Amino acid sequence: MSLLTTNYLTPTGREEAWRFTPLKRLGGLHDGTAKVGDRQSLSYKSSASGVKFERISRELATSPVETDDVVMQRVREGAHNVATLTIAANTEVAETITLSRSAQGLDSAEFSRVRIELGAHARATVIMENTGDAFLAEDVEFVLAPGSNLTFVSLQEWNTGSTHLAKHHAIVDRDASFKSITVTVGGSLVRLLPSVEFIGQGASCELLGVYFATEGQFFEHRMFVDHKVPNAKSRVNYKGALAGQGAHTVWIGDVFIRAAAEGTDTYELNRNLLLSDGARADSVPNLEIETGEIVGAGHASTTGRFDDEQLFYLMSRGIELSDARRLVVRGFFNEIVTEIGDAVIQDRLMDRIDNELAKAGS
Amino acid sequence: MSTLEIRGLQVSVNTDAGAVEILKGVDLTIKSGETHAIMGPNGSGKSTLAYSIAGHPKYSITGGTVTLDGVDLLEMTVDERAKAGLFLAMQYPVEVPGVSVSNFLRTAVTALRGEAPKLRTWTGEVKDAMEALKMDPAFATRNVNEGFSGGEKKRHEIMQLELLKPKIAILDETDSGLDVDALRIVSEGVVRAKEANNLGVLLITHYTRILRYIKPDFVHVFANGKIVEEGGAELAEKLEANGYAEYVGS
Numbered sequence: 101m102s103l104l105t106t107n108y109l110t111p112t113g114r115e116e117a118w119r120f121t122p123l124k125r126l127g128g129l130h131d132g133t134a135k136v137g138d139r140q141s142l143s144y145k146s147s148a149s150g151v152k153f154e155r156i157s158r159e160l161a162t163s164p165v166e167t168d169d170v171v172m173q174r175v176r177e178g179a180h181n182v183a184t185l186t187i188a189a190n191t192e193v194a195e196t197i198t199l200s201r202s203a204q205g206l207d208s209a210e211f212s213r214v215r216i217e218l219g220a221h222a223r224a225t226v227i228m229e230n231t232g233d234a235f236l237a238e239d240v241e242f243v244l245a246p247g248s249n250l251t252f253v254s255l256q257e258w259n260t261g262s263t264h265l266a267k268h269h270a271i272v273d274r275d276a277s278f279k280s281i282t283v284t285v286g287g288s289l290v291r292l293l294p295s296v297e298f299i300g301q302g303a304s305c306e307l308l309g310v311y312f313a314t315e316g317q318f319f320e321h322r323m324f325v326d327h328k329v330p331n332a333k334s335r336v337n338y339k340g341a342l343a344g345q346g347a348h349t350v351w352i353g354d355v356f357i358r359a360a361a362e363g364t365d366t367y368e369l370n371r372n373l374l375l376s377d378g379a380r381a382d383s384v385p386n387l388e389i390e391t392g393e394i395v396g397a398g399h400a401s402t403t404g405r406f407d408d409e410q411l412f413y414l415m416s417r418g419i420e421l422s423d424a425r426r427l428v429v430r431g432f433f434n435e436i437v438t439e440i441g442d443a444v445i446q447d448r449l450m451d452r453i454d455n456e457l458a459k460a461g462s
Numbered sequence: 463m464s465t466l467e468i469r470g471l472q473v474s475v476n477t478d479a480g481a482v483e484i485l486k487g488v489d490l491t492i493k494s495g496e497t498h499a500i501m502g503p504n505g506s507g508k509s510t511l512a513y514s515i516a517g518h519p520k521y522s523i524t525g526g527t528v529t530l531d532g533v534d535l536l537e538m539t540v541d542e543r544a545k546a547g548l549f550l551a552m553q554y555p556v557e558v559p560g561v562s563v564s565n566f567l568r569t570a571v572t573a574l575r576g577e578a579p580k581l582r583t584w585t586g587e588v589k590d591a592m593e594a595l596k597m598d599p600a601f602a603t604r605n606v607n608e609g610f611s612g613g614e615k616k617r618h619e620i621m622q623l624e625l626l627k628p629k630i631a632i633l634d635e636t637d638s639g640l641d642v643d644a645l646r647i648v649s650e651g652v653v654r655a656k657e658a659n660n661l662g663v664l665l666i667t668h669y670t671r672i673l674r675y676i677k678p679d680f681v682h683v684f685a686n687g688k689i690v691e692e693g694g695a696e697l698a699e700k701l702e703a704n705g706y707a708e709y710v711g712s
């Protein structure tokens with residue numbers, strides 16, 4: 101892509117990809133009016149062997165795929181380097197690799213590019229911990245060589261007032277598996293675009309996520325899974341809770357099974373728990389199928405309130421209403437949060453969820 | 463010594479088509495140590511009685527009183543009734559996804575006792591209670607009632623009865639869906655709870671077989687939303703032989 105490209109197609113809000121997003125709250129990230137600073141808030145901590153972290157200059161870091169997202173196009177033009185984490189072929193990294201981002205500043209935007217590459221048969225878990233005051237547009241790419249296995253956890257625990265737009269794009273080759281767990285509990289506006297592109301047979305992905313939006317928060321998670329080769333498997337499971345006036349979440353699950361993708365097995369699920377009036381959850385699963393020769397393709401989406409029967413059952417054992425609600429909400433998220441596999445993080449998130457619920461005036 | 467007193471209880475259920483009256487004036491007194499069996503045809507309102515006493519939000523009390531040791535239960539929230547000493551073993555125990563049995567039990571006992579139990583002794587109590595009901599210890603880590611078989615759910619209810627030590631327990635068809643061995647195991651649990659805590663029991667059932675293990679002091683026939691006859695254990699035998707024809711359709 102030319103560095104001189106200037107004819108971006110600034111979204112108007114009528115485009116399918118932008119129709120839910122409050123453009124006014126993007127601080128100009130979408131139309132080029134945002135002032136971009138020169139920050140690098142991402143840091144790397146690990147001493148594991150076979151793992152390399154380096155910042156590769158923009159000129160040397162060509163992206164394996166084009167992007168049609170205008171914000172990501174701007175990021176690719178604007179970021180000076182690509183923070184690149186490489187895990188050598190046949191390396192099994194036992195310890196969790198942490199990338200922490202403590203963003204500090206709402207006055208100018210940060211454009212950030214990150215790439216995580218796994219060599220053939222490599223295996224790793226990477227956690228990206230996002231905290232602080234963010235005004236961030238971020239392009240994260242994953243390249244999984246044949247037989248590799250990556251678990252990627254991204255935690256959006258931003259302070260109030262933060263804006264975060266990101267694309268997480270995974271290219272998954274033969275027999276490789278990609279698992280992502282996305283947690284969005286903080287920030288004013290967060291829009292994440294997790295996408296997976298299968299390029300080799302036998303590849304698989306599991307996209308999991310939880311989000312909890314309270315008063316005034318807008319959290320959008322828009323998936324795209326591209327089955328372009330035969331015999332790949334995808335699973336999507338996102339769960340969200342909403343409470344408070346103006347809390348708004350959007351979940352879009354686009355799955356595309358191309359004509360060549362025989363033997364595809366896909367299922368996507370989104371469940372939302374509405375904890376108060378004045379909150380809105382949009383949930384749109386969408387399957388596009390070009391071949392009938394598949395193992396399975398399904399989706400489900402539900403949005404509901406507290407189940408009176410569950411609350412009654414718990415309360416009939418002496419548990420008071422606020423505790424019963426807390427148990428039910430924790431239980432709702434538990435299935436996905438435990439997948440993180442780190443007790444400290446899990447406890448911290450569950451405590452945060454308790455606090456959000458308490459703030460929502462249960 | 464505790465007394466649950468139900469006087470002239472009238473209850474309706476809220477439906478899309480408006481309120482429908484189900485209970486039409488129920489009078490019943492249950493004291494510590496007593497066992498009362500309620501038998502009656504399907505749809506006569508037995509579960510409605512159980513749920514109304516426990517405070518299920520689906521039902522509206524339109525008349526009458528329910529007191530435990532003179533204190534008005536109907537004014538209390540559901541959890542307050544449990545804290546006052548009431549327990550309901552449900553006909554259809556509810557699944558609570560993502561909440562483990564051990565977490566649920568610990569939360570409940572903490573609420574009932576007003577303080578967290580000592581971890582070591584509590585773990586032992588739970589283990590013993592599970593063993594007594596021949597439940598695999600693995601149930602402690604499973605989610606509440608999720609994927610439990612019908613019989614497992616009922617054992618889990620009675621295990622809670624033993625652990626939570628109420629004063630008065632209402633058992634709504636705890637015997638339904640149990641195999642012969644499970645019926646005995648569950649019944650023994652109820653009898654243990656009676657002996658340990660001088661529990662008063664209101665036992666709703668369709669069958670006399672559970673009454674062989676848990677001997678009723680009183681049998682009440684329930685039809686059309688009220689008690690229509692009362693007697694001793696021999697009444698249950700008569701009902702099993704003759705059915706409810708003489709009480710309904712009048």
Ligand SMILES: Nc1ncnc2c1ncn2[C@@H]1O[C@H](COP(=O)(O)OP(=O)(O)OP(=O)(O)O)[C@@H](O)[C@H]1O
Nearest residue numbers: 475476477482484503504505506507508509510511
């Ligand atoms: N939401 C509702 N709408 C209409 N009728 C209802 C509703 N809920 C309960 N009922 C009616 O109330 C009546 C009493 O029900 P209840 O469950 O108390 O019966 P039961 O005696 O426990 O029966 P069973 O022996 O089958 O368990 C039934 O006729 C039932 O259909």
Ligand SMILES: [Mg+2]
Nearest residue numbers: 508509510553
């Ligand atoms: Mg019933």
